[in-house]
Amino acid sequence: MTEPADGVLRPSDHADSAPPSGEDIASPRLGVVGWLRWGWRQLTSMRTALVLLLLLAIAAVPGSLVPQRSADPNGVTQYFTDNPDLAPVLENLSLFDVYTSPWFSAIYILLFISLIGCVLPRTKHHWKALRSQPPRTPARLARLDDHRDVVVPVPAGQDAETVAAAAVDTAAAQLRKSGYRVARYDGRGTFSVSAERGYLRETGNLVFHAALVGVLIAVGVGGGFTYTGQRVLVEGQAFTNSLLDYSSFNPGRFVDSNALAPYSMTLDRFDVSYIPPGQPGSGQAGDFAANVTTLTPDGQRQEGQVRVNHPLDVQGDRVYLLGNGYAPTVTIRNAQGEEVFHDSVAFLPQDANMTSLGVIKVADGMPEQLGLIGFFYPTMDTLTSGALTSTYGDLEYPVLTLRVYAGDLGIDDGTPRSVYTLDPTGMTQIAGGDSGTPALRLMPGETQDLPNGLGTITFENEAPAGATGYEGSVKRFASLSIHRDLAGPWVLGFATLATLGLLAALFVPRRRMWVKATPQGDSVRLEYAGLARGEDPTLAAAVDHVVERHRPSLPAPGDQSLPDTGKVD
Amino acid sequence: MPGTDPLLLDEISLLLVWTAVAIYVLAFIAYAIDLARRSDLAIKAKDEVVARELVTAGGGGVIDASPRSSASGATPARPRYLWARMGTALVALGFLFHLAATVLRGIAAERVPWSNMYEFALTGVLLVVAVYLVVLTRFDLRFLGSLISGLAVVLLGGATLAFHVDVVPLADPLKSVWLVIHVFVASLATALFALAFGLSVMQLLQARRERKLAVAAASPDAAAPRRSFLQTLPNADALESLAYRFAIVGFIFWTFTLIAGSIWANDAWGRFWGFDTKEVWTFVIWVLYAGYIHARATRGWRGTRSAWLSIIGFAAVLFNFTIVNVFFKGLHAYSGLTS
Ligand code: HEM
Numbered sequence: 079m080t081e082p083a084d085g086v087l088r089p090s091d092h093a094d095s096a097p098p099s100g101e102d103i104a105s106p107r108l109g110v111v112g113w114l115r116w117g118w119r120q121l122t123s124m125r126t127a128l129v130l131l132l133l134l135a136i137a138a139v140p141g142s143l144v145p146q147r148s149a150d151p152n153g154v155t156q157y158f159t160d161n162p163d164l165a166p167v168l169e170n171l172s173l174f175d176v177y178t179s180p181w182f183s184a185i186y187i188l189l190f191i192s193l194i195g196c197v198l199p200r201t202k203h204h205w206k207a208l209r210s211q212p213p214r215t216p217a218r219l220a221r222l223d224d225h226r227d228v229v230v231p232v233p234a235g236q237d238a239e240t241v242a243a244a245a246v247d248t249a250a251a252q253l254r255k256s257g258y259r260v261a262r263y264d265g266r267g268t269f270s271v272s273a274e275r276g277y278l279r280e281t282g283n284l285v286f287h288a289a290l291v292g293v294l295i296a297v298g299v300g301g302g303f304t305y306t307g308q309r310v311l312v313e314g315q316a317f318t319n320s321l322l323d324y325s326s327f328n329p330g331r332f333v334d335s336n337a338l339a340p341y342s343m344t345l346d347r348f349d350v351s352y353i354p355p356g357q358p359g360s361g362q363a364g365d366f367a368a369n370v371t372t373l374t375p376d377g378q379r380q381e382g383q384v385r386v387n388h389p390l391d392v393q394g395d396r397v398y399l400l401g402n403g404y405a406p407t408v409t410i411r412n413a414q415g416e417e418v419f420h421d422s423v424a425f426l427p428q429d430a431n432m433t434s435l436g437v438i439k440v441a442d443g444m445p446e447q448l449g450l451i452g453f454f455y456p457t458m459d460t461l462t463s464g465a466l467t468s469t470y471g472d473l474e475y476p477v478l479t480l481r482v483y484a485g486d487l488g489i490d491d492g493t494p495r496s497v498y499t500l501d502p503t504g505m506t507q508i509a510g511g512d513s514g515t516p517a518l519r520l521m522p523g524e525t526q527d528l529p530n531g532l533g534t535i536t537f538e539n540e541a542p543a544g545a546t547g548y549e550g551s552v553k554r555f556a557s558l559s560i561h562r563d564l565a566g567p568w569v570l571g572f573a574t575l576a577t578l579g580l581l582a583a584l585f586v587p588r589r590r591m592w593v594k595a596t597p598q599g600d601s602v603r604l605e606y607a608g609l610a611r612g613e614d615p616t617l618a619a620a621v622d623h624v625v626e627r628h629r630p631s632l633p634a635p636g637d638q639s640l641p642d643t644g645k646v647d
Numbered sequence: 648m649p650g651t652d653p654l655l656l657d658e659i660s661l662l663l664v665w666t667a668v669a670i671y672v673l674a675f676i677a678y679a680i681d682l683a684r685r686s687d688l689a690i691k692a693k694d695e696v697v698a699r700e701l702v703t704a705g706g707g708g709v710i711d712a713s714p715r716s717s718a719s720g721a722t723p724a725r726p727r728y729l730w731a732r733m734g735t736a737l738v739a740l741g742f743l744f745h746l747a748a749t750v751l752r753g754i755a756a757e758r759v760p761w762s763n764m765y766e767f768a769l770t771g772v773l774l775v776v777a778v779y780l781v782v783l784t785r786f787d788l789r790f791l792g793s794l795i796s797g798l799a800v801v802l803l804g805g806a807t808l809a810f811h812v813d814v815v816p817l818a819d820p821l822k823s824v825w826l827v828i829h830v831f832v833a834s835l836a837t838a839l840f841a842l843a844f845g846l847s848v849m850q851l852l853q854a855r856r857e858r859k860l861a862v863a864a865a866s867p868d869a870a871a872p873r874r875s876f877l878q879t880l881p882n883a884d885a886l887e888s889l890a891y892r893f894a895i896v897g898f899i900f901w902t903f904t905l906i907a908g909s910i911w912a913n914d915a916w917g918r919f920w921g922f923d924t925k926e927v928w929t930f931v932i933w934v935l936y937a938g939y940i941h942a943r944a945t946r947g948w949r950g951t952r953s954a955w956l957s958i959i960g961f962a963a964v965l966f967n968f969t970i971v972n973v974f975f976k977g978l979h980a981y982s983g984l985t986s
Binding site for chain 1: 903913917921922923934
């Protein structure tokens with residue numbers, strides 16, 4: 079490259095920049111300011127940017143090898159159980175929270191500081207370049223890689239100066255028409271036009287890098303205004319959008335949890351279809367849809383559907399379908415026949431055929447507190463081992479089995495307990511297992527006695543009157559996730575901007591073009607030369623094109639075109 | 648096609664896949680023979696040129712038929728590589744069978760044929776071959792033929808053996824337009840990265856040869872490098888520029904893949920980014936190629952080092968497609984291989 083990259087300010091170790099002068103390297107003493115300046119220059123150099131990028135790539139990898147708290151909290155717990163010795167070590171290295179760890183943060187923060195340090199001066203420089211003239215025509219165009227020479231005769235009756243000036247005029251007009259910015263530099267016996275195009279390339283580059291900063295800020299700040307909450311709804315149940323009604327709620331830093339959009343939502347019906355036996359993919363469930371009715375404070379009632387890939391928009395929130403399952407309705411009466419428990423209990427699916435596990439807790443109304451651990455099989459079958467299993471997800475032969483424990487549920491001391499688990503330590507098993515009494519086993523509509531004359535238990539049949547088979551006999555639940563995400567649109571906006579910038583930065587050719595005419599007695603020597611600024615595989619063709627377009631305007635007879643002898647392009 | 652048994656269609660499709668694989672094997676062999684014979688051809692061509700130059704020396708004409716390559720990546724006076732032509736013809740034929748197989752699979756499944764590992768491979772490799780064939784109309788990249796056809800054989804054959812599953816209806820999370828866009832664009836990016844990868848490998852070989860040539864030229868005692876097909880290839884710089892051009896187009900597609908994936912994730916899972924394993928690897932690949940682009944612009948990194956980054960980038964792409972899909976736990980459990 080014959081010219082320093084003056085039009086574009088790039089880091090000093092950019093491939094196109096002039097090599098560093100000896101002074102830079104050998105400076106013996108630096109003051110504090112000198113060191114700071116040196117450090118800043120290092121940080122904003124291409125090499126540092128590159129090393130930081132590669133470090134970022136490497137640093138991201140462990141997060142895919144070790145389970146992450148953010149994506150897979152159960153996996154982390156499991157990892158601690160499986161690797162009790164290794165896990166604490168990894169924990170100290172933040173390997174379960176890679177993407178919020180100090181070392182990962184350090185890398186990307188340095189990278190972005192470097193990026194800003196890179197982009198700001200370049201923006202200033204580019205701003206100036208955008209408003210200045212293309213630079214003076216180099217004295218010796220022949221030194222450029224892409225260079226063509228044409229000698230044309232001066233027709234009789236004209237003088238060489240006029241022909242040369244006219245030729246450059248035409249060239250300038252043609253270049254301007256092709257989108258070049260042009261400037262005339264005539265003098266010292268030559269006429270020339272200097273032209274430059276493709277400022278959009280550098281603009282695109284700057285927009286791209288700046289938009290990356292935008293993405294990072296949008297993610298960081300937007301996260302503070304974002305909340306997500308989870309709620310399990312059984313068919314027929316409703317919930318109101320307030321902190322109290324969520325089973326879990328994760329607000330960003332700036333979210334006022336007491337001022338959520340006020341609305342309520344009822345799950346009217348949950349739809350699911352199964353591929354019947356004998357067809358490819360049989361047993362596979364699909365077409366999940368939670369049919370809900372929302373009620374806004376102004377009394378507006380609206381029906382909607384929450385489906386996979388199709389969240390429902392409600393008052394600026396988006397409602398997602400996370401999961402679903404069966405919620406058997408169970409009624410328990412004590413020995414006096416009083417109802418002590420009646421509820422539809424969400425059972426968590428354990429396998430693809432919806433074998434489901436759930437817990438029932440009876441705190442009051444019995445001589446002792448009761449805890450029941452239940453398995454629900456929508457289509458029960460018996461394995462050769464005698465164990466029960468479900469062979470199909472739909473309600474073909476629904477069976478509920480329950481083990482019963484009596485004693486202290488441990489819920490009175492205020493310790494929070496999950497509604498999905500029961501810790502039977504300290505309780506006596508009175509049905510199932512080694513208790514001597516078999517586990518309870520019920521189908522919808524059946525009632526059985528509890529052991530020890532404690533009362534009765536009923537597995538309610540929820541099917542509407544006149545239903546056939548077991549269709550609809552057990553209610554379903556939907557697990558919904560409610561999000562407010564203010565970051566999303568901004569992130570998308572910046573990402574789109576980045577892509578557009580990238581397209582311009584990578585594919586708009588930036589180049590300079592010169593056409594110079596030198597009168598030489600009875601002929602005029604025309605020189606054409608191009609210089610790429612950055613990647614430009616089509617430069618040679620572009621120079622040829624300029625020559626071709628220019629040729630018809632030149633005096634015709636006897637003109638000969640000599641290819642540049644120095645290089646094969 | 649209502650009334651047609653999807654299993655039967657899939658069986659025919661499989662038959663076509665194996666036919667395609669067999670043809671790709673033949674193409675690979677033809678291309679390999681081509682490479683093996685190229686050095687001889689190059690020498691012969693040179694001798695002929697010398698002979699012709701002697702003949703025409705009196706006339707003062709200049710014949711630019713030296714096998715030295717030009718920066719645009721095409722050899723100026725193309726020697727007639729018969730075996731390479733055969734290889735290309737075979738790849739084109741294999742492609743037709745492959746295309747038919749893929750379309751048939753789509754018809755059998757009544758949806759786009761890229762919804763599980765087997766189908767990703769089917770469509771992905773199809774796009775690699777398609778991009779290669781399209782690019783051949785502009786650049787003479789037949790020296791990559793053995794690599795591309797070899798890749799096609801290994802990936803397509805391997806995927807069919809290891810990943811083939813019967814047609815089943817789509818799981819709910821996959822019923823999305825974003826499946827169509829996201830996966831297709833990702834495959835396209837992969838195809839372009841594959842070409843860049845091949846060119847970077849050639850670049851490394853060529854650079855090594857050029858270094859040896861330089862040494863040999865400098866000292867008379869050093870042995871000249873052995874003759875090889877590399878003589879007939881563009882020089883290392885030209886290979887690098889060409890690799891870069893494919894890589895940046897691939898990079899744009901990959902950027903789009905990343906964004907489209909985020910939009911889909913936001914619809915399906917309620918967050919656009921969660922560092923799920925597949926997301927991590929897509930990100931890692933993106934950053935690696937960003938690094939590659941920077942490396943090419945950094946003094947001291949241009950050339951061999953940047954070529955290595957392109958190779959590592961493509962290794963990550965392959966890793967992401969195979970190992971991550973099959974063995975890593977995550978939300979992207981769409982290999983179709985479990986349950
Ligand atoms: C978040 C980190 C970064 C990413 C993902 C990134 C990505 C990219 C991409 C994709 C390009 C190609 C576009 C083009 O050629 O115009 C590029 C070019 C460039 N980047 Fe970055 N970049 C990052 C950080 C930086 C930093 C910190 C610097 C400053 C040292 C920098 C300086 C440059 C320069 C000078 C170019 C132009 C290269 C050329 O002329 O070919 N980048 N960057």
